[in-house]
Amino acid sequence: MIRILKKKQLSSDVFQMELEAPHISESRKAGQFVILMLDDEYSERIPLTIADGDGKKGTITIIFQAVGGTTLALSRLEEGEAIAHVLGPLGTPTHIEKQKKPVICVGGGIGVAPLHPIVQAHKAAGNRVITIMGARNKDLLILEEEMAALSDELIICTDDGSKGRKALVTEPLKELCEADEKPAECVAIGPPVMMKFCAETTRPYKLHTMVSLNTIMVDGTGMCGGCRVTVGKETKFVCVDGPEFDGHLVDFSSMMSRMSSYKTQEDEHTCRLEEKAKELAAGGVR
Amino acid sequence: MTCGYKDPGTLDLEALAVRENLNLPQGLNQIKKKDRAAIPQQEMPSQEAGIRGGNMTEVALGYSENQVIVEASRCLECANAPCVKGCPVSIDIPGFIGAAAKGEFDEALDIIKESSMLPAICGRVCPQEKQCMETCTLGKIRKDPMESVAIGRIERFLADRGAEKGDSTVDKAPSTGKKVAIVGSGPSGLTTAADLARLGHEVTVFEAFHKAGGVTVYGIPEFRLPKSIVQREVDNLEAMGVQFVYDFLVGRTRTVKELMEKDGYHAVYVANGAGLPKFMNIPGENLVGVFSANEYLTRANLMKAYDTEKAATPIYKSRKVAVFGGGNVAMDAARTALRLGAEEVHIVYRRTEKEMPARVEEVHHAREEGIIFDLLTNPTAIISDDQGRVAGIECLQYELGEADESGRRRPVAIEGSEFFMDIDTCITALGNSSNPLVTGTTPELDTNKWGNITVNEDGMTSMPGVFAGGDIVQGAATVILAMGDGRTAARGIHEYLNQ
Ligand SMILES: Cc1cc2nc3c(=O)[nH]c(=O)nc-3n(C[C@H](O)[C@H](O)[C@H](O)COP(=O)(O)OP(=O)(O)OC[C@H]3O[C@@H](n4cnc5c(N)ncnc54)[C@H](O)[C@@H]3O)c2cc1C
Ligand SMILES: Cc1cc2nc3c(=O)[nH]c(=O)nc-3n(C[C@H](O)[C@H](O)[C@H](O)COP(=O)(O)OP(=O)(O)OC[C@H]3O[C@@H](n4cnc5c(N)ncnc54)[C@H](O)[C@@H]3O)c2cc1C
Ligand code: SF4
Ligand code: SF4
Ligand code: FES
Numbered sequence: 039m040i041r042i043l044k045k046k047q048l049s050s051d052v053f054q055m056e057l058e059a060p061h062i063s064e065s066r067k068a069g070q071f072v073i074l075m076l077d078d079e080y081s082e083r084i085p086l087t088i089a090d091g092d093g094k095k096g097t098i099t100i101i102f103q104a105v106g107g108t109t110l111a112l113s114r115l116e117e118g119e120a121i122a123h124v125l126g127p128l129g130t131p132t133h134i135e136k137q138k139k140p141v142i143c144v145g146g147g148i149g150v151a152p153l154h155p156i157v158q159a160h161k162a163a164g165n166r167v168i169t170i171m172g173a174r175n176k177d178l179l180i181l182e183e184e185m186a187a188l189s190d191e192l193i194i195c196t197d198d199g200s201k202g203r204k205a206l207v208t209e210p211l212k213e214l215c216e217a218d219e220k221p222a223e224c225v226a227i228g229p230p231v232m233m234k235f236c237a238e239t240t241r242p243y244k245l246h247t248m249v250s251l252n253t254i255m256v257d258g259t260g261m262c263g264g265c266r267v268t269v270g271k272e273t274k275f276v277c278v279d280g281p282e283f284d285g286h287l288v289d290f291s292s293m294m295s296r297m298s299s300y301k302t303q304e305d306e307h308t309c310r311l312e313e314k315a316k317e318l319a320a321g322g323v324r
Numbered sequence: 325m326t327c328g329y330k331d332p333g334t335l336d337l338e339a340l341a342v343r344e345n346l347n348l349p350q351g352l353n354q355i356k357k358k359d360r361a362a363i364p365q366q367e368m369p370s371q372e373a374g375i376r377g378g379n380m381t382e383v384a385l386g387y388s389e390n391q392v393i394v395e396a397s398r399c400l401e402c403a404n405a406p407c408v409k410g411c412p413v414s415i416d417i418p419g420f421i422g423a424a425a426k427g428e429f430d431e432a433l434d435i436i437k438e439s440s441m442l443p444a445i446c447g448r449v450c451p452q453e454k455q456c457m458e459t460c461t462l463g464k465i466r467k468d469p470m471e472s473v474a475i476g477r478i479e480r481f482l483a484d485r486g487a488e489k490g491d492s493t494v495d496k497a498p499s500t501g502k503k504v505a506i507v508g509s510g511p512s513g514l515t516t517a518a519d520l521a522r523l524g525h526e527v528t529v530f531e532a533f534h535k536a537g538g539v540t541v542y543g544i545p546e547f548r549l550p551k552s553i554v555q556r557e558v559d560n561l562e563a564m565g566v567q568f569v570y571d572f573l574v575g576r577t578r579t580v581k582e583l584m585e586k587d588g589y590h591a592v593y594v595a596n597g598a599g600l601p602k603f604m605n606i607p608g609e610n611l612v613g614v615f616s617a618n619e620y621l622t623r624a625n626l627m628k629a630y631d632t633e634k635a636a637t638p639i640y641k642s643r644k645v646a647v648f649g650g651g652n653v654a655m656d657a658a659r660t661a662l663r664l665g666a667e668e669v670h671i672v673y674r675r676t677e678k679e680m681p682a683r684v685e686e687v688h689h690a691r692e693e694g695i696i697f698d699l700l701t702n703p704t705a706i707i708s709d710d711q712g713r714v715a716g717i718e719c720l721q722y723e724l725g726e727a728d729e730s731g732r733r734r735p736v737a738i739e740g741s742e743f744f745m746d747i748d749t750c751i752t753a754l755g756n757s758s759n760p761l762v763t764g765t766t767p768e769l770d771t772n773k774w775g776n777i778t779v780n781e782d783g784m785t786s787m788p789g790v791f792a793g794g795d796i797v798q799g800a801a802t803v804i805l806a807m808g809d810g811r812t813a814a815r816g817i818h819e820y821l822n823q
């Protein structure tokens with residue numbers, strides 16, 4: 039049992055939780071994630087990035103978007119309640135090197151959450167970080183203050199121009215690639231399409247670009263192969279070899295179709311849960 | 325093989341008739357060896373094939389008391405007991421079968437328990453025809469190991485009966501104050517935990533998953549090994565004071581070294597299994613609809629995806645399934661797919677049925693349930709539809725050629741035999757190799773070229789105080805070997821701690 043110490047709503051469907059998990063908090067590094075399961079029997083195992091942590095307090099922070107059955111149910115848990123199972127830290131930590139030139143960190147939507155510890159780690163290594171954050175509109179931007187405080191430069195983009203530049207994140211990314219001071223590397227995390235286009239943007243400039251893949255997972259220990267992706271013609275397991283890979287080598291179209299494997303079942307499940315929630319809210323059938 | 329289905333009641337009555345006719349068990353001493361050998365083997369009562377294909381409950385239902393007494397009376401009580409040499413943990417087979425034949429079931433179970441920790445599990449899943457039944461004299465006389473004394477079935481009866489009576493009282497030595505960490509809660513880890521707890525050591529089992537049992541809970545399906553049987557063993561261990569820590573991945577949450585240096589464990593037993601699925605490296609293997617058997621079975625078993633009403637974990641909806649491989653894993657995946665509603669399930673295997681590594685009983689059950697066997701066939705490519713999903717497979721036909729070094733005849737592709745199979749789901753069941761998570765984060769551990777940890781005869785690795793056993797040492801093997809290793813390591817650890 040892992041206790042929820044704090045809960046905060048960051049936007050209409052994004053939530054932040056601080057969990058009491060001393061072992062994980064002690065060992066975790068940037069780029070790693072956990073797999074959680076809400077109850078013992080019938081719930082599903084889902085991966086979430088460790089967005090932050092406090093080794094002294096023995097806590098970790100998760101930030102998630104309520105998109106389907108499990109994340110919706112998680113968003114309904116309150117402070118003081120518990121999650122049955124949290125396994126971690128999983129995955130290979132981000133490779134952080136001292137760089138002479140700036141590091142560009144791009145986060146799209148909920149992708150800013152997994153980006154946060156990576157920016158932290160680059161700053162801790164003494165690197166100059168330029169962060170680009172993107173969202174559909176200003177209400178969907180998360181962690182703006184934290185990112186502003188951490189980054190040497192912060193560029194905000196929204197699709198509708200309600201905050202920052204009215205642009206896709208790839209626009210400022212391209213400009214930075216063409217700037218006088220060539221960046222050392224790029225990290226891009228967000229929806230698969232965004233990561234794919236970021237990789238396409240930096241490809242002509244041969245700018246090393248890491249992306250963090252969010253495939254479907256079961257065990258998270260390299261046992262099932264469900265999370266596999268094709269990277270440079272080789273099969274890799276995201277949960278142990280990743281989650282970060284060279285964006286110029288990832289076969290995004292294969293990955294995106296694999297992510298939709300259970301689309302119909304997931305939608306049905308979410309609908310059922312929503313209906314139940316409505317019934318409960320209406321004080322109806324139990 | 326008998327044809328025609330007989331229900332458990334009929335089988336019991338038939339056994340009763342034999343029993344009365346031979347005046348068993350009192351008449352045991354009067355039965356001559358020749359007459360014993362003539363008693364027909366008792367058929368295992370099972371759910372009817374047409375019914376069980378639609379449910380997840382256990383297929384084999386277990387002998388009745390009458391059947392056990394009759395079956396045990398078939399044993400010739402051979403002086404040299406060749407059967408014992410076939411059992412990896414050398415159970416005193418004539419001893420326990422002799423007791424069972426007399427109806428002394430408690431004594432019989434005690435004899436088994438001297439050597440085997442998990443008789444309810446091994447009785448169900450041991451490949452008996454390649455172990456104790458292969459060397460049994462009766463099978464030799466009958467020229468078929470399947471006709472040997474059904475040793476495992478008797479074992480299963482005794483274990484289940486014992487559990488029903490609640491036989492879990494064990495003597496525990498006074499505390500030694502020594503702490504042992506066990507990595508992995510599969511059959512090997514559970515066995516070591518039991519032996520060490522009995523010897524008075526403080527045992528903690530660290531398990532990556534949220535449930536204990538290893539492959540016996542996430543791989544082997546409910547219809548072959550009910551999860552409640554594994555849970556019973558885990559409950560017994562907890563009652564003995566063994567601690568279980570779930571959601572703990574050694575190598576990530578903590579390394580082996582940290583367990584010893586930071587957490588003060590005096591010894592560690594690494595029994596993390598061989599969980600790394602093999603793929604075939606053919607085109608199309610990463611399409612939607614291609615699964616490793618590990619993934620497919622974990623979703624179905626551990627995550628209970630078969631219960632579409634309650635379980636949140638989805639499982640792929642299939643119409644026509646092809647399972648690649650011929651071992652137990654392949655049979656389990658195929659029979660699970662059938663139970664999840666597939667219309668057609670194929671086993672696609674390169675050699676013939678004779679070479680299949682699966683237990684004979686499982687192959688037989690799979691055939692009865694309507695699984696289609698495409699033998700001497702191998703896939704060469706998986707074909708995609710326009711959405712990246714499986715639309716079929718390309719196969720080649722094979723024939724058996726010359727024997728290779730291992731004595732098995734090597735399958736050779738027949739030129740021009742390419743053909744297409746209409747399939748929407750592929751499951752690769754080609755076995756597992758060793759998962760590198762623990763060895764990769766513990767450079768002190770020596771491994772062989774397959775990544776398996778190497779150990780000495782006491783089960784100790786190249787790292788002092790660290791022992792290993794089960795699939796991580798043997799390569800994907802069997803429950804009984806994993807258990808045997810666990811026993812050896814427990815003795816080794818006990819000696820090491822007493823030094
Ligand atoms: C290594 C890793 C780290 C992750 N970190 C975070 C994080 O920090 N915060 C966060 O909000 N999410 C993160 N995700 C994604 C998160 O795991 C999924 O959103 C979650 O599994 C959805 O589960 P669900 O039952 O709520 O939704 P489902 O009902 O399973 O799915 C709802 C919808 O989301 C889509 N979906 C399913 N699985 C994923 C997935 N893995 N990624 C994206 N979309 C998916 C489905 O296609 C469907 O449209 C991460 C994924 C991985 C692999
Ligand atoms: C589908 C299938 C069917 C089979 N059928 C049969 C059969 O009929 N008869 C038979 O005899 N054998 C069968 N086997 C083989 C048998 O199950 C194995 O040989 C046996 O389970 C090995 O036991 P083990 O304890 O070594 O490892 P496992 O049973 O693999 O257990 C290892 C445990 O360690 C955990 N673990 C792994 N890594 C870590 C880590 N880093 N930290 C913490 N925990 C970790 C795993 O989650 C797992 O619970 C089958 C195997 C499969 C996959
Ligand atoms: S443990 Fe397995 S091999 Fe040994 S006697 Fe029992 S069934 Fe046979
Ligand atoms: S070899 Fe067969 S017949 Fe002989 S003692 Fe063993 S089980 Fe009995
Ligand atoms: S999630 Fe199972 S291997 Fe990665």
